[in-house]
Amino acid sequence: MLRTSPELLTPGGGRRTTVPGTVPAYRSGVCNGTLGELYQGPHWEAGVPHIAVVSLPVDKFSWCHFTAGPDGTGFDGSALDARPKAGRAVELFLDHYGLTMPTGRLAFHSELPVGKGMASSTADIVAALRCLFRLFALPYDQDAVTGILGRIERADSVFLDEFALYLSAGQRIVRPLGATVGLHACYIAEEGTVDTEAAGPALLAHYSRHRGAYRECLDGLLTAFGRNDAAAVAAAATRSATLSQGVLPKRTFDVLLDHRARLGADGLFVAHTGTVVGYLFQRRPDQRTRAELSEFFLSLGHQCHFSHVGWGHV
Template identity: 55%
Template sequence: MLTTPGGDPARWVSGVCQGTLGELFQGPLRPGGDADIAIVSFPVDRHSWVYFAPGAGSGDAPPGEPPLGAKAATAARLFLEHFGLTLPPGRWSTHSDLHVGVGMASSTADIVATVRCLFRIFSLPYDTGAVLRVLAAIERADSVFLDEFALYLSGRHRVVRRLGTGVGFHTAFVMEPGTVDTAAVTPVLRRHYRRCATEYERCLTDLLKGFASGDPAAVARAATFSSVLSQEVLPKDTFETVLAHREEFGADGVFVAHTGSLVGYLFSCRPAPSLKGELSAFFRSLGHQCSFAQGGYA
């Protein structure tokens, strides 16, 4: 049992944040020029956890549980400075389901989980504005600090439109090897967005209509269109094959991590065990291990 130096059981305080399976849309908010890059992140039922035990010693964390990473530690410092607080003696510990560098918003989720833990340590009401200020000082971010879909400007840290919780999917996906440096490819993306401004405008319009009507099939079609557009600038090795077999597996659409390495199928209904077997064999034939997860909220 975890104990404080005085021998009393320590009470862990936690903060939790969901990750993503890439995006259902990434593109320009407005066509032409250097339009802001907008995203509709695809939340997934996988998480980052951050724990703090007030009064716990450095050797009292569960074995194998790492301390705060660099960005999360920076988030804690910024939070304390913003509120003029001092962290009591204690022990940080973390755990995550999220893979790093593939498009699952792992670092953003770590930051948000840390800030949520701090709100609980000090018994402060949760303040989204404070979360955004911390994120803006550290990195471009996904909208995982919200518990709903949103059209979000990741560079400006601005929520353009909340899209609710009425849409959800079951997914089958793989992670291709390698990572993408988002900052390095931003100029390439902006040139691509200017060339394809009309297509992106239509894609985003269709996506927002799908969310407004609570129609997962329409959302999946728009997500597929966004993935096809992304393939023109940051291609995935398996994408064309995955797209070509969509109807065979009865998937409603295809999604990707636009600046990551995830590729997968969207299903509005849970795949049967037999279909999961077929999907697993298909992705194995492409050289990848298939994973299944629930995304969205409905």
């Protein structure tokens, strides 16, 4: 069980002024985002539903870079002003290890739009923490990462290198699902943004009304992962996405569902608390299919995007 208690994050007592030895000129941390989830629904414990996810990792990333500065210029953390959650993560990290930042500055770069359900804030946090582990030459500690995340937000499991059924508020892995399933996605991001934290009560109420359907959906997904069956994973993702239409609907979902077979997709997926919606394919779409998909989404008023998703090579 992952540790998320406050004791994990108490100050380390006595701060080191900087990293031992020479401060490296550059250090970076990188974290992938998601295209939402293959599943988002309830995991019941002692009769109480908790929001559980099986995140759909995508080959889009957030970076955090540290660049050393001239002696005496101090630390420039202004980049954290636009990313307050990452800023809070840096504070908690420094308190936990009893450190202060050396002379230099932090900078961020991200391919993940905000508020679309692509785990942009979680990816920023994890990228910043990974950068700090490298900067201070500390062994990477996943318990420390999840402990910090638990103090900041309900998170996706982007810090893992495998699929997992994950409690997003409790920051706990319920069941690891391996790294053998890979798929290809064609997706769009609809207009608007979604406040993930604010959506929590509506989600839990929806889960309680559809407990049986979610149980069947999750059982199918777990069975599919157990068989390394990408087509069955895509089918279970379609069921989860369809269930989510009852609480946070996507405007284009129904038309995508109607055209799935014609366009040769194996399934649909959504960012359940976001605006991303798209198709899943077992095999990389060929040139003709990519053109047909692009024309279809253009007719809906959107530019589509393509990406590998998951961990397995396809």
